Amino acid sequence: MGITGADRGPATLREDAVTALRAGFTGQLVRPGDDGYERARRVWNGDVDRRPALVARCADVADVRRAIGFAVEQELVLSVRGGGHSAPGYGTNDGGLVLDLSSFTELTVDPAARTVRAGGGVRWRELDAATQAAGLATTGGTVSNTGVAGLTLGGGVGWLMGRYGLAVDNLLSAEVVTADGELHVVDRDREPDLFWALRGGCGNFGVVTTLQFRLYPVGPxxxxxxxxxxxxxxxxxxxxxxxxxxxxxxxxxxxxxxxxxxxxxxxxxxxxxxxxxxxxxxxxxxxxxxxxxxxxxxxxxxxxxxxxxxxxxxxxxxxxxxxxxxxxxxxxxxxxxxxxxxxxxxxxxxxxxxxxxxxxxxxxxxxxxxxxxxxxxxxxxxxxxxxxxxxxxxxxxxxxxxxxxxxxxxxxxxxxxxxxxxxxxxxxKVRASFGPNLDRLRRIKGRYDPANLFRLNPNITPVAPQPRPPAD
Ligand SMILES: Cc1cc2nc3c(=O)[nH]c(=O)nc-3n(C[C@H](O)[C@H](O)[C@H](O)COP(=O)(O)OP(=O)(O)OC[C@H]3O[C@@H](n4cnc5c(N)ncnc54)[C@H](O)[C@@H]3O)c2cc1C
The missing domain is CATH 3.40.462.20 (Vanillyl-alcohol Oxidase; Chain A, domain 3)
Incomplete structure (x- = not known):
């Protein structure tokens, strides 16, 4: 658990690799010494004082895929940052890459269907404001600037949970880029194992770029x-x-x-x-x-x-x-x-x-x-x-x-x-907290993130999928 010496990235990045990344990148790349680096390296917990080699503020899914590919190629420790409220500071690191989703701000409310689509960088206060404009809400965090994605991926307890369940219980679908750079659209029918794992498995399975939730009428x-x-x-x-x-x-x-x-x-x-x-x-x-x-x-x-x-x-x-x-x-x-x-x-x-x-x-x-x-x-x-x-x-x-x-x-x-x-x-304690679902989570992790790229989180260690027994 936590960020150990082994989770540090290299002291310097290869310039040719950064130049190649920059050529195709739509969002912003922030490095030590750049304007805005001090702000970009920081998270909600001021006691976390780390210096990533690169903060990749992704503008779209293509950027997310590029940033993941760069982290893999350059063997960089990877932080995925939604709202930045991880108390241990998983949203930043020393010497590695921060994949910052703060530009993923899509919020599309469908009042008739009672659903909302939210980008992976949306915070609860933004989602609540958008859904309340239609008199609707879903279970979300109790502090308004926590990230919708990070909070939901771990479960999501909040003021509406007794009546409407946890945030994960209202998640209808998600779009997620896995360690191999593939984009998956998942729900109960499409890749149900991955959808299952996202609902409580924390950030272990990929970068969630979009989440869709069920909404309920909630007045004053x-x-x-x-x-x-x-x-x-x-x-x-x-x-x-x-x-x-x-x-x-x-x-x-x-x-x-x-x-x-x-x-x-x-x-x-x-x-x-x-x-x-x-x-x-x-x-x-x-x-x-x-x-x-x-x-x-x-x-x-x-x-x-x-x-x-x-x-x-x-x-x-x-x-x-x-x-x-x-x-x-x-x-x-x-x-x-x-x-x-x-x-x-x-x-x-x-x-x-x-x-x-x-x-x-x-x-x-x-x-x-x-x-x-x-x-x-x-x-x-x-x-x-x-x-x-x-x-x-x-x-x-x-x-x-x-x-x-x-x-x-x-x-x-x-x-x-x-x-x-x-x-x-x-x-x-980490294992006990995933409880009886840990073994299944480890197998799904083995399928989607066998090298444990997404490890700055309450980590689930992957187990390799078992080969199928030969047919008779
Ligand atoms: C002040 C405060 C109040 C809180 N209140 C509540 C509460 O009421 N209910 C509750 O359930 N929890 C609450 N929490 C806990 C909160 O759910 C976690 O800290 C959560 O991880 C925060 O998510 P974030 O996106 O803001 O954090 P970040 O630091 O950005 O991310 C935290 C983790 O989530 C993963 N992650 C974030 N975004 C993505 C994404 N788009 N795709 C993939 N992985 C992602 C990261 O890999 C990282 O491991 C609270 C935390 C704080 C600090």
Missing amino acids: VLGGMVVHPLDRAAEVLRFYRDLCPTLPDEAEAYCALLTDPQAGVPVLALLLGYNGPLEEGEEVLRPAREFGSPLADLVGPTPYVARQSMLDEPNAVEGLHRYWRSAFTETLDDDLLDVVVDMAAGFTSPLSAVLFFYVHGAATRVPVGDTAFAARRTQWDVDVIGQWTEVSESARHVEWLRASWARAEAHLQGSAYVNHIAADDAPE
Whole structure:
């Protein structure tokens, strides 16, 4: 996992090879020393400080094929960058090639068919704005500038998942360029194995240039947070644990320990949503709003796009320094809840947070083998996110997070949401996170990416396809 010395590219590129690439390339090639290189090498996580030899900002599928061919010929480590939000920084590297899809911005909404086609570089805020213009939406990320492609390829948890499933459950088709440079148009009928693998296998199988999703009518929604003081957090967390299993598919309840930006003190926030009639939502969410003595109740009718960006501050801010650990759990035991309250009391940065995402409803009813996304259980995705502004303070905040995580991990499962796997998570945790689908994923990887070109991701090691037994 992660970017090791073996994943570094050569110190210099062959000039004749770059000249040949440039001759046929429609997009932009950015190299060290060029204007814009500093911006082009950077990703969302400012703690990732790497210097690729070349950033290929592809303009079309032909450019994607050329960039892949160049990486193969020149034996360059390859990063595929959609929205750039991989916390371990898979969207950049040292000495290799970054295939940047930020120019893949197609968004075509078909209101009658209730579908949207999105380019491989589109971010959720753009997709949500386009689909909401037609009163429609699909399950997407909870921070508005994450990439549609990267988030979907790992599964895609979000505010609509209880009612409409994960992002992968609404993916109808995809266009993907594989390691041999071939473009494949895949869906349930066309190359179903590859389509299956894309729905939870992360970026292991190729460069996705277009995704098509199913949409649903989604009007203004009930949403917002209920804020409690930290000294009541232990009891509110116990209430939250017992509340979640009672929720209908339409309701979402996440929970965060974070620092109140105005008061500057740690607080607990219940993050609530309802995807149905507003008055029905008022009833369903009432117990969560009436429990205890909140400092503030900010729940109310909200435009869908506003709820989609409710967690943007500070999580959407590009360039902050970050370190993130995560795991699933089907139970929240008292000791874990006490540990997270302690963590919040000892936050070393006011930007850090502990988050609980409750995964339930339609997202959990899809059979494990139907898509590559294996974690089809009713459970919490628990995330401890360290965020800070100064690189000189990185060691202190990372140390806090590692020590906090060591206390929490004993109470969590040995698997995680694949999109939240850290670069320093153990290989057995990566394997456990792909679960029973790992063997099939490895065989499909062996067919489409036998040399493991696409390896800067939660990596699936390829196994060679077995030769067919001779016919009788
Ligand atoms: C602030 C924040 C909030 C988040 N919230 C959520 C959330 O609500 N729900 C959720 O499910 N996840 C969430 N995530 C996790 C997120 O899904 C992953 O970080 C995801 O990988 C981000 O995708 P990206 O395209 O922005 O990242 P990038 O860094 O560009 O890519 C990450 C990975 O995806 C692959 N990839 C990206 N685009 C393509 C493409 N077009 N073709 C092939 N491979 C591609 C890359 O190979 C790379 O391995 C969040 C992450 C952050 C940082």
